[in-house]
Amino acid sequence: MSFISPIPERLKEARKKAKLSQKALGVRIGMDESSASPRMNQYEKGKHTPDISTLKSLADELGVPLNYFFCEDEVSAELAINLSKLSKGEREKVLSITSEMLASTRNSEQSEED
Template sequence: MSFNNPIPIRLKQARKKANLSQKALGVHIGMDESSASPRMNQYEKGKHTPDINTLKLLANELGVPLNYFFCEDEATAKLACLIADMSESEREALILTLETTKLDSEA
């Protein structure tokens, strides 16, 4: 069974949504201007994978949570972003609601 790395897909989606070029994104997170575009291109093509520190810088710059890059489907990616925007009390309420719903459906 093959596995498609979600990082390149998520990175490209978030970058385009932020309306940034590959070069601009790379420069914003501290890459050298001359290598920013080729390096970001390699990340988006899946030829290389950014280390976790670079992914965190990218997440911060693009306004997405770190776990967004690891979501294997669109719904999970969207949920990751929505949950990241919630307050701690809203997250706790969501957890309680989901747990209650699951228990109700198992009964």
Template sequence: MQNTNPIPERLKAARKKAKITQKDLGVKIGMEPSSASGRMNHYEKGRHVPDISTLKRMAEELGVPLNYFFCEDQLSAELACVIEKMSEEEKKRLLFELARK
């Protein structure tokens, strides 16, 4: 288990997968264009941690669930994304199947 904050790594990975620049992401979530790149860089380097409302806007813009940013390993992060895309019925079936084991 890592003792480091997983947010910077997850943020950078999701942004790169979405093929968006730091500045563009910052602007899309409401940051001033002149400071967006620098602020996003600080988040990705772990110098600053975004507040929860900023993190929610980032998640929405990047198409990942909020809990993706808190996953400590890549497999858990990918699972969070897959589960988010499932219908409620699919989630219930999955939970039911796993509970039976």
């Protein structure tokens, strides 16, 4: 079973939402104007993967958290964006709620086994 990196798809998605061309995005994060478009194209095609520093610059410029690029499905990607917009206290509340949901699910599963 082969793994397909979610980075190219997430990068293209976030760039389009930001209404930026590949060249404009590359230039905004400090790439040379002559190579910005080809490099961004290679990242979006999955031919090359940006290093973590470049990926962080892209995330900052696109207004998404770094972990967004690693989400393997749309729901996780949207959750990553939404969580990044919450305050620390709000994120802790979400963590508490999801922990309660998981505990409840485990308890239900145990009850069904008994």
